[in-house]
Amino acid sequence: MRAAVQSMKPYVPGKPLEEVQRELGLTDLVKLNQNENPLGPSPRALAAARAALMQVHTYPEGTARRLRERLGQLWDLPADWFLVGNGSDEVFRLLAEVYLEPGDPIVVPAPSFSAYRFVGELMGARVVTVPLAGWSMDLPAMAEAAAAHGAKLLFLCRPNNPTGTVFPEHALRAVMERIPTSTLVVLDEAYREFDGTPFDSRSLLLDYPNLVIARTFSKIYGMAGFRLGYGIMRPEVLAPLLRARDPFSVNGLAVAAGLAALGDTEHVERTLALTREGKAYLYAAFDRLGLPYVPSEANFVLFDVGRPAAEVFDRLLSRGVLVRPCGSFGLPHHLRVTVGTAEANARFVAALEAVLGGE
Ligand SMILES: Cc1ncc(COP(=O)(O)O)c(C=O)c1O
Numbered sequence: 001m002r003a004a005v006q007s008m009k010p011y012v013p014g015k016p017l018e019e020v021q022r023e024l025g026l027t028d029l030v031k032l033n034q035n036e037n038p039l040g041p042s043p044r045a046l047a048a049a050r051a052a053l054m055q056v057h058t059y060p061e062g063t064a065r066r067l068r069e070r071l072g073q074l075w076d077l078p079a080d081w082f083l084v085g086n087g088s089d090e091v092f093r094l095l096a097e098v099y100l101e102p103g104d105p106i107v108v109p110a111p112s113f114s115a116y117r118f119v120g121e122l123m124g125a126r127v128v129t130v131p132l133a134g135w136s137m138d139l140p141a142m143a144e145a146a147a148a149h150g151a152k153l154l155f156l157c158r159p160n161n162p163t164g165t166v167f168p169e170h171a172l173r174a175v176m177e178r179i180p181t182s183t184l185v186v187l188d189e190a191y192r193e194f195d196g197t198p199f200d201s202r203s204l205l206l207d208y209p210n211l212v213i214a215r216t217f218s219k220i221y222g223m224a225g226f227r228l229g230y231g232i233m234r235p236e237v238l239a240p241l242l243r244a245r246d247p248f249s250v251n252g253l254a255v256a257a258g259l260a261a262l263g264d265t266e267h268v269e270r271t272l273a274l275t276r277e278g279k280a281y282l283y284a285a286f287d288r289l290g291l292p293y294v295p296s297e298a299n300f301v302l303f304d305v306g307r308p309a310a311e312v313f314d315r316l317l318s319r320g321v322l323v324r325p326c327g328s329f330g331l332p333h334h335l336r337v338t339v340g341t342a343e344a345n346a347r348f349v350a351a352l353e354a355v356l357g358g359e
Contacts, residue, residue: 031338031340032348037220038341041257043267049257067255075202081205101123104126106127107128111132113157114329150180155186156172159192159296164301173207196297278345312355
């Protein structure tokens, strides 16, 4: 085993449905732990994947050319600015594999999505962690750390997981001027579609050649199981990633589904409306229960149970409600709940009330 792998803490994902059902013998489970789309996949995506099944004996076109071309039209950028990956996770991993030598510094925010640290550690990088300021990303401190350490990569998450917070475009512009051009800034926008605040990712890409943006089909399009995401960056940043990638990492079913999902505005609109209404309902419940929460621009809400949350998590689970404990994010008194259907949200609130009331 390489020394870097030996010292890594394994990634602990939210529990999949099957595992929880098997462990607890529960069949009627409300799953609000992985920020999945409660409406399920886009129906158009499903139909396209079904049709594509007939071609499953053939290898996929490795670079997902049709999807890159469609994304290029939607973003008004050349198709060779897009790298389609097996989830955005693959994009993060490739960036680390291609750009990091052992000991190279990278800058990550905390608490935030653990994949950034994970891919850095995998390559034996030196991970410099910059704590959030309040619940927001401390962009000036991150820029300072990147300059002081000569970071190769700097990861940003907007809206941030697990806080759901965002920063304004002008704040990023201000620090991009101070981050060395030799630092690749990776802006993870997995939850961007849920965010109603103005932020022009495209103009940032055009203005800053060292910026990479990552998007996913896992959240708004309800396609987490397909594993489809993409990175947008200059061709000179992207080309080395093509050398290192697994040529068939993205399967043809996912690409067909992704193309169809991009055209399914009705599914997107329904998802956004459900999320908006669900968040208002959850905020009202947290207010009523006197639980502090972080207003979110994403499809989940971080809240404080005012006591060790692992215990509350276990008791919610025994009532068939699965949320995300945040101890691994360094927030032992917090839980993160995905905004579900109206019915799922109501079951979560009823279970939470019962658990906090000592039932
Ligand atoms: C911030 C963030 N980025 C990326 C991902 C993963 O995306 P993908 O499924 O495309 O690998 C997640 C999933 O939870 C996430 O929270």
